[in-house]
Amino acid sequence: xxxxxxxxxxxxxxxxxxxxxxxxxxxxxxxxxxxxxxxxxxxxxxxxxxxxxxxxxxxxxxxxxxx
Amino acid sequence: xxxxxxxxxxxxxxxxxxxxxxxxxxxxxxxxxxxxxxxxxxxxxxxxxxxxxxxxxxxxxxxxxxxxxxxxxxxxxxxxxxxxxxxxxxxxxxxxxxxxxxxxxxxxxxxxxxxxxxxxxxxxxxxxxxxxxxxxxxxxxxxxxxxxxxxxxxxxxxxxxxxxxxxxxxxxxxxxxxxxxxxxxxxxxxxxxxxxxxxxxxxxxxxxxxxxxxxxxxxxxxxxxxxxxxxxxxxxxxxxxxxxxxxxxxxxxxxxxxxxxxxxxxxxxxxxxxxxxxxxxxxxxxxxxxxxxxxxxxxxxxxxxxxxxxxxxxxxxxxxxxxxxxxxxxxxxxxxxxxxxxxxxxxxxxxxxxxxxxxxxxxxxxxxxxxxxxxxxxxxxxxxxxxxxxxxxxxxxxxxxxxxxxxxxxxxxxxxxxxxxxxxxxxxxxxxxxxxxxxxxxxxxxxxxxxxxxxxxxxxxxxxxxxxxxxxxxxxxxxxxxxxxxxxxxxxxxxxx
Numbered sequence: 001x002x003x004x005x006x007x008x009x010x011x012x013x014x015x016x017x018x019x020x021x022x023x024x025x026x027x028x029x030x031x032x033x034x035x036x037x038x039x040x041x042x043x044x045x046x047x048x049x050x051x052x053x054x055x056x057x058x059x060x061x062x063x064x065x066x067x
Numbered sequence: 068x069x070x071x072x073x074x075x076x077x078x079x080x081x082x083x084x085x086x087x088x089x090x091x092x093x094x095x096x097x098x099x100x101x102x103x104x105x106x107x108x109x110x111x112x113x114x115x116x117x118x119x120x121x122x123x124x125x126x127x128x129x130x131x132x133x134x135x136x137x138x139x140x141x142x143x144x145x146x147x148x149x150x151x152x153x154x155x156x157x158x159x160x161x162x163x164x165x166x167x168x169x170x171x172x173x174x175x176x177x178x179x180x181x182x183x184x185x186x187x188x189x190x191x192x193x194x195x196x197x198x199x200x201x202x203x204x205x206x207x208x209x210x211x212x213x214x215x216x217x218x219x220x221x222x223x224x225x226x227x228x229x230x231x232x233x234x235x236x237x238x239x240x241x242x243x244x245x246x247x248x249x250x251x252x253x254x255x256x257x258x259x260x261x262x263x264x265x266x267x268x269x270x271x272x273x274x275x276x277x278x279x280x281x282x283x284x285x286x287x288x289x290x291x292x293x294x295x296x297x298x299x300x301x302x303x304x305x306x307x308x309x310x311x312x313x314x315x316x317x318x319x320x321x322x323x324x325x326x327x328x329x330x331x332x333x334x335x336x337x338x339x340x341x342x343x344x345x346x347x348x349x350x351x352x353x354x355x356x357x358x359x360x361x362x363x364x365x366x367x368x369x370x371x372x373x374x375x376x377x378x379x380x381x382x383x384x385x386x387x388x389x390x391x392x393x394x395x396x397x398x399x400x401x402x403x404x405x406x407x408x409x410x411x412x413x414x415x416x417x418x419x420x421x422x423x424x425x426x427x428x429x430x431x432x433x434x435x436x437x438x439x440x441x442x443x444x445x446x447x448x449x450x451x452x453x454x455x456x457x458x459x460x461x462x463x464x465x466x467x468x469x470x471x472x473x474x475x476x477x478x479x480x481x482x483x484x485x486x487x488x489x490x491x492x493x494x495x496x497x498x499x500x501x502x503x504x505x506x507x508x509x510x511x512x513x514x515x516x517x518x519x520x521x522x523x524x525x526x527x528x529x530x531x532x533x534x535x536x537x538x539x540x541x542x543x544x545x546x547x548x549x550x551x552x553x554x555x556x557x558x559x560x561x562x563x564x
Binding site: 009012013019027028035036039042043 | 084103156158
């Protein structure tokens with residue numbers, strides 16, 4: 001695997017992690033709407049936003065851009 | 068397995084990654100659903116101080132009111148005044164709660180009792196209370212001869228009248244215990260123990276029906292003694308409509324634990340256009356054998372009983388009475404040696420007479436406690452709108468006082484000459500390096516479950532958080548084990564129907 005492939009895979013993992021946290025947050029929010037407190041009693045959903053933001057921003061800034 | 072392996076190998080890197088992440092999401096969602104359903108019917112929730120890294124809201128939360136809790140120290144829940152309320156989020160309905168409390172007791176002799184309870188009735192604010200600690204019982208446990216000391220029952224006697232608890236229980240059932248000529252009600256004190264000695268007034272003959280015109284506010288219970296034949300109770304109520312919520316009224320008449328008559332009045336007009344008060348009435352009647360009956364008036368504080376017409380003149384209000392809107396100079400009688408008084412109305416502040424002594428009420432929303440001698444005590448109120456409470460009964464005349472209940476081992480209890488036996492359903496807390504651990508079992512089947520939330524209360528009678536007071540209770544851990552039906556039992560029930 002050359003350097004280009006590794007970089008492409010890295011970008012892919014970051015993007016997939018962003019998708020993962022997006023879906024996870026969505027699932028948790030839906031569960032919380034259906035059964036209030038089911039998630040919040042155990043876990044503060046705000047903490048889920050930290051990795052979601054981090055991976056989202058990293059992925060965004062690693063995109064090829066022409067500006 | 069080989070097939071799975073070959074499928075996995077055929078998958079691209081992206082597909083594998085998404086497969087793993089999807090599986091994680093599925094496991095997490097199923098995990099939370101498992102804790103929502105609690106399939107095996109039992110789960111334990113804890114709250115530990117300090118909280119550490121816990122980020123969730125927790126299952127035991129919302130300790131209030133804030134002014135009764137000292138928030139300066141986060142290493143413990145420091146209760147400086149009572150009662151303190153908290154909520155328990157239960158993902159589904161349960162039948163029983165085993166509450167374990169770990170605490171440090173920095174309380175004094177004036178606050179010997181700690182109790183924990185769960186809300187039974189939202190309208191009347193009634194809680195089922197269970198003991199955590201009773202220093203008075205613990206003191207007598209080691210100074211008086213113990214007849215029985217089992218997890219379910221503690222029997223103490225001032226002298227060795229009995230050697231066998233079975234013999235005592237048999238005599239108690241028959242209402243004829245040794246060295247107790249006046250019957251169990253006269254010489255037995257109880258704590259958290261249901262004891263209903265037989266009560267009768269064989270020579271009772273009411274001269275005329277009783278009419279109580281002193282308005283009384285809120286929920287209440289009273290004893291009434293009917294002679295054999297037809298009985299009748301007619302209530303006039305006024306809905307003040309101070310609060311916008313619904314104010315239904317229910318009156319239940321009990322013979323022992325059985326309801327023999329009931330009447331309910333729904334509130335069809337909770338928010339009248341101009342906020343005016345409304346008049347309502349309930350009439351109950353029946354035909355029963357002579358005896359003592361308990362009447363329960365379930366209503367909110369918006370409801371005032373303006374008039375009570377009874378075929379019996381033997382009426383005693385149990386534990387609490389809230390006279391309002393009267394003409395002043397009200398006289399009441401109680402069989403307890405103390406009263407707790409609180410008023411929410413500044414116009415009601417002033418002097419109060421109790422047991423021949425004068426006391427001064429100088430602050431609203433403050434619980435005052437006044438003591439007098441043992442026996443029947445007279446209460447003189449120059450102004451009403453005062454909430455009067457004690458462990459005895461209140462009546463409008465000394466002749467009307469009837470109380471079949473045995474004396475309660477409350478914080479005012481003194482072992483007087485006539486008390487020969489103490490019966491309690493109470494286990495003292497275990498102590499280890501100054502940290503006490505106590506357990507209480509609460510019935511959740513009858514508790515209020517509002518949107519999967521149970522409301523609990525911690526009561527320490529006498530802990531008023533007065534300025535400069537150094538007494539407090541420091542809770543280190545509350546753990547609640549909930550038990551209920553398993554999923555299989557629930558499914559079985561559905562199929563049985």
